[in-house]
Amino acid sequence: MNIVVVGAGFSGAVIGRCLAEAEFKVTVLDSRDHPAGNCHTERCQETGVMVHTYGPHIFHTDNQRVWDYVTSFGEFMPYRNQVKSTVGAAVYSLPINLHTINQFFGKTFDPQQARAFIETTQADTSIADPQNFEEQALRFVGPALYEAFFKGYTEKQWGCAPSELPASILKRLPLRFNYNDNYFAHQYQGIPKDGYTALIENILDHPGIDVQLSTPYTRAHAEHAEHVFWSGPLDGYFGEKLGRLGYRTLDFERFTKTGDWQGCAVMNYGDPDVPFTRITEHKHFAPWEEHEGTVCYREYSRSCGPNDIPYYPIRLVQEKALLSHYEALAEAEEGVTFVGRLGTYRYLDMDVTIAEAMTHAETFLAKHGAAAS
The missing domain is CATH 3.40.50.720 (NAD(P)-binding Rossmann-like Domain)
Structure with missing residues (x-):
């Protein structure tokens, strides 16, 4: 055949x-x-x-x-995916972990204290069954962390209000009450x-x-x-x-420099007034190699047109x-x-x-x- x-x-x-x-x-x-x-x-x-x-x-x-x-x-x-996020005038560790919580709130919590703090003073426990991304975030981490790390970034990434997105998108992201900043928890990573x-x-x-x-x-x-x-x-x-299915596409603003430009592979930008979602520095995706020069991409998300490359189904x-x-x-x-x-x-x-x-x-x-x- x-x-x-x-x-x-x-x-x-x-x-x-x-x-x-x-x-x-x-x-x-x-x-x-x-x-x-x-x-x-x-x-x-x-x-x-x-x-x-x-x-x-x-x-x-x-x-x-x-x-x-x-x-x-x-x-x-x-390879460990250790993402950073620039919010306001500070750089934080993602996914949200004990270091992020202590730095953001100016605390020195241990894991038990941090868990209790988020659950009793931050998370909106009145939301029993989150119906969308925003409700999931408010129940998950509360308004302060949501505004800082998720709201602006999500609006830029998806081009709509987080309340219009399904809760399942956020359920894929971990919340940790230890100092583990590895984005993934799978056995095999590389x-x-x-x-x-x-x-x-x-x-x-x-x-x-x-x-x-x-x-x-x-x-x-x-x-x-x-x-x-x-x-x-x-x-x-x-x-x-029958019509076009909706996708988001990405535009990349590529630039090269000498040395180490941002010190990590992925730097998110959660503030809504920053037009791009993140900057990636590609030599950090191959830490086993050494290069004097460096290649970086600023990523911009927008609606996918007929001649664009589709990346994320909107659904x-x-x-x-x-x-x-x-x-x-x-x-x-x-x-x-x-x-x-x-x-x-x-x-x-x-x-x-x-x-x-x-x-x-x-x-x-x-x-x-x-x-x-």
Whole structure:
């Protein structure tokens, strides 16, 4: 069988590799001139720094199978995501932890004192069942910490009031009553030593896979395929005939300097009068390397236009209603499997993307395995 996989990111690469190893003939198409999608990394010619071209990606997972899979295609270096935030005239540690609480309130609490302080003097305990992001934050940390670290940043990131966003967005962020400032709590955390693009190129490196870059998908490709795996935008597959699903996109203001510009990989800016959400300094994502020069990105979030790169699905009431209609079209479409962040219109971490890609491939093989021989 001939298989067409649209998109050379993690979803497409993993599915393509699984099917190629089962002796299917796989063609992987990508409209960009490089594989790896938004995980693409490349060396800055000026500084030698490995740059996360579309914003930083830190791999983190508790899934042993996924970890074993990615590390079989490339060496991973340990990496802890330790975010800082500039608020007013001070720099704080994120996620909110004991150091953040003590510094912000000018206290010297121990863990038990800090927990009691937040619960009894800050958190709005009258909110029994938070219905949106703002209510979740007020119940979670109270108005002072919410205003400082979440309200302005969230308004810039999502372009709407936090009261319009689901509570689930904030539930993903930890609140710690110790001095642990590691953003993630997963067993495995790291970044590929040679970058994500090299990792995905290794996954795609199989004689049964034909990778065609700078090649947008057309319906003509499907005429020569028994099955299509689509990891592009769900609405894009159907020509947006029901309307466009909403996304946020990012603009990057790149600049280079000499030395260490900000002293950390990620500096958030929570104040609403600062137009960007954060500054990332990319050589800090590879602390095992040494570079005299440095590459930084200021990130600006805005609504995604027709020709922009979609990053974050908005998934508000209007989008969810439209999504249900597109999901019905996708369900009725024969010979196509919709996969990944764009194909399913969900925010997915990389490990979940890989795990789902494996499942999609295995489901296909269980149904068509006889054809592989």
